[in-house]
Amino acid sequence: MIQMILTGLLCGALLGFVMQRGRFCLTGGFRDMFLTKDNRMFYALLIAIAIQSIGVYTLIHVGVFEFNAGTLPIIAVIIGSFIFGIGIIFAGGCATGTWYRAGEGLIGSWIALAGYMLMAAVMKSGVLLPLDTAVKEVQLENNSIAATLGVNIWILVGIFGLAVGFIVYRTLRKPKVKIPGLKPKRTGLAHILFEKRWHPFVTAILVGLIAILAWPLSVATGRISGLGITTPSANILQYLVTGELSFINWGVFLVLGIFLGSLFAAKMSGEFRFRLPDLRTTIHSFSGGLMMGFGAALAGGCSIGNGLVMTAMMTWQGWISLAFMILGTWTASYFVYVRPRKKAKQTTHAVPA
């Protein structure tokens, strides 16, 4: 138990710290692919996936643990991921993003988190469990992409790694504009840790390494999995209302660690303050949280569980989920950002001068 608490909190705190300082926001990344045709954060995610993939399959190869991709609940993954994608735009951050923004003192994220935990628990052990089970009954036998194609996993990992390497090379070769920064007030390590702007690709490498570390730490406590946010978030609520110790696992301490790591990072860099959202944002945060919880529970993972981990494991679930999650964010972005502005313009034009 002590080991679970310590390693879970440590791994989570590292992730929370890195994500807060690196502004690692997948929701913003997916949104900007659509709004400003900016793929930088998406490429950063691919880097984190590639690093984790190589690391974790090396651990599996040398026999640290075994991994079974299982079956693919295709309909649940598609519908759940799409709804999750819509939800994270309304909530203003994905599941992990919401945990780390809660650590920055954003009350809107606390509200989103409440909706997210509630709905995930309702799906996993509550009144919507029959619906969750029914949709997941439609299953395809093979979840492993390598098994479907009949190739060695290392061929997939290798091709993917090379493709990501090529994308990184091409992106970094482009002429850069100098981005103005704040005047440094600190020096040395304090400057790097609590002040300096981190390149998204550097942050991505760190996220990938933490994602590798999560596997052996989690496996050592009997949880054969890597980073995961949704089930542990639901587990916290399930434990609190039932008192059943069986709901407590490594993942619970991981998500609590994300909160603490981000809180520490924000405090140390002068970026923590309780901030109250307006009414509209509050409603968006709560409804977004509910959609996130519903979608992630149905899809069997959020942007981390499916988008970062199951993709690295080269499963259909991971990549199909990532695609539909992104489509969900684009759909919601259109209704939240694009259409209101178009409408506003039309009304101004309609008024005679």
Place this chain on the structure above:
Amino acid sequence: MKKTLEVMGMVCPFPLVEAKEAIKDIQSGDELEVQFDCTQGTESIPRWAAEAGHEVTAYEQLGEAAWTITIKKK
């Protein structure tokens, strides 16, 4: 001429969206000051200004999780 846009309390990406709208209403050479408190804006707003070719004439942290940035329209 300097115009001030106060978007404290707005969550990302709205401060950036508002700044993009506000800069349309000012003349070339005029300045737009944006006061914001969403952490992600410390990355997205200067990045947008630099990529759009505007000049950042001032950029400071006002206090705990509060920033101001002044952008001169190109």
